[in-house]
Amino acid sequence: MGVKEERIALSRDLIEYMGGEANIAAAAHCYTRLRLTANDPSKIDEEAIQKRDGVLGLVKRNGQYQIVVGPEATDLYHEFVQLGDFESAGGIVDEQAAAEDAERATEGAKATGHAAPGRRGWVTVVLDFIGGTFSPVIPVLIAGGLTGAVLTVLTNFFHVSDTSGTYQVFYAVNQAAFYFLPVFIGFSAARKLNVDGYLGAFLGTVLLYETINGAEGLTFAGLPVAQVTYNTTVFPIILGTLFMSVVYRFFARILPGALRAVFLPLATMLVTVPVTLIVLGPVGNVVGGWLATGVTAIYNAAPPLAVLIIGATTPFLVFFGMNNASTRLSSPCWRRLAAIRW
Numbered sequence: 579m580g581v582k583e584e585r586i587a588l589s590r591d592l593i594e595y596m597g598g599e600a601n602i603a604a605a606a607h608c609y610t611r612l613r614l615t616a617n618d619p620s621k622i623d624e625e626a627i628q629k630r631d632g633v634l635g636l637v638k639r640n641g642q643y644q645i646v647v648g649p650e651a652t653d654l655y656h657e658f659v660q661l662g663d664f665e666s667a668g669g670i671v672d673e674q675a676a677a678e679d680a681e682r683a684t685e686g687a688k689a690t691g692h693a694a695p696g697r698r699g700w701v702t703v704v705l706d707f708i709g710g711t712f713s714p715v716i717p718v719l720i721a722g723g724l725t726g727a728v729l730t731v732l733t734n735f736f737h738v739s740d741t742s743g744t745y746q747v748f749y750a751v752n753q754a755a756f757y758f759l760p761v762f763i764g765f766s767a768a769r770k771l772n773v774d775g776y777l778g779a780f781l782g783t784v785l786l787y788e789t790i791n792g793a794e795g796l797t798f799a800g801l802p803v804a805q806v807t808y809n810t811t812v813f814p815i816i817l818g819t820l821f822m823s824v825v826y827r828f829f830a831r832i833l834p835g836a837l838r839a840v841f842l843p844l845a846t847m848l849v850t851v852p853v854t855l856i857v858l859g860p861v862g863n864v865v866g867g868w869l870a871t872g873v874t875a876i877y878n879a880a881p882p883l884a885v886l887i888i889g890a891t892t893p894f895l896v897f898f899g900m901n902n903a904s905t906r907l908s909s910p911c912w913r914r915l916a917a918i919r920w
Contacts, residue, residue: 582657585650588632589658592645595630597621604665607655609772611637611644619643652772710770711816715762722755760785760808760815767816771823777843778819784851785815785859798852804860817861818854825849 596602596614601622604615616622627645628636635646647654729748732738738745761782768778784790785808796803808814829845830838876883 584632585654585657586661588630588647589654589661591630592627592633592658593662595623595626596643597623599662599664602662602664605655605659605662607651610648610651611646612651612655612658614643614645615641616643652769656769707767707770711763711767714766714769715759718755718759718762722752725752725755757809758782758786759812763812764815764819767819768822771819773819773823773826774843777822777826777846778815780847781818781822781850781854782815784847785818785854790855796855798856801856803855806859808859813861814854814859817858818850821853821858822846822850 592612592614593599593602596616597618598621601617602614603617606613622643624636627633627643632647632650633645634648637644637646725748729745729752732745732748733740740749761779764778764780764782765775766778769775790796791809792805792807793803794805796805806814826842826846829842833841833845876887
């Protein structure tokens with residue numbers, strides 16, 4: 579049984595143990611817990627919930643049944659809400675629950691003589707974030723990328739004109755996968771950070787909006803906004819979503835529960851967007867400028883070595899959005915490199 583199938587099976591069992599779909603009034607989640615509100619607590623089989631594989635514990639608080647499942651809570655929640663017709667409140671921040679679960683994990687580790695699972699090196703944390711962010715987007719990249727091969731076959735073997743409707747439809751599939759990549763990455767990164775995924779996607783759409791993407795001479799509150807072509811890089815959306823998670827948690831702590839539904843997303847976006855545009859977005863271009871200067875220096879000293887470096891690092895330049903900055907800032911160097919004959 580695959581991971582997704584296991585989550586579906588666990589979700590179905592939890593619905594049954596909670597007394598059925600009709601007995602679940604609302605569902606939400608935090609970082610480590612599936613949080614359910616019941617219409618009739620007497621119908622709940624608490625013992626069955628606690629004994630179910632994959633469940634680490636059950637906490638009853640403020641009328642909620644908080645089922646501790648660990649960091650898989652977000653993914654489990656998304657499977658859970660697909661199986662029942664009940665109010666879905668999405669992700670919430672609960673610092674107390676996180677602290678309790680961390681303490682629970684530490685005590686369990688001490689009892690078994692193992693290292694606490696929450697203590698991970700920063701390299702592991704970074705790799706886990708990158709993997710968790712990009713893995714769900716891989717199908718989009720595969721479909722979009724391979725559509726380019728379909729276009730090649732159509733034009734070379736079936737003589738389909740690049741002005742035909744057929745070509746334009748498939749070309750849109752090919753281009754949209756990469757043009758709107760910041761939207762997909764924003765959604766995926768936000769979910770990985772236990773923030774509302776749609777806010778991450780919303781940030782991506784803001785960066786791609788026609789008055790923002792590649793805008794020249796833009797200012798905000800008197801501060802200059804650097805010109806960045808956001809559809810060619812995912813680095814700004816990743817940094818923006820990381821910053822968004824901090825802002826989101828801050829406002830979630832200070833806003834009263836009755837105001838969170840409206841003002842939490844509003845406050846999060848009002849703070850995140852300007853900081854992303856003014857500070858985080860230009861980072862790729864700035865680093866690209868440094869890189870371009872370094873490539874020019876290497877070319878002046880050893881042209882073949884410069885070609886080797888460019889060929890080896892091009893995928894990384896595209897990923898971080900530095901390819902455009904490098905080309906723009908060192909075009910004479912690139913022209914000379916292109917003229918090299920081997």
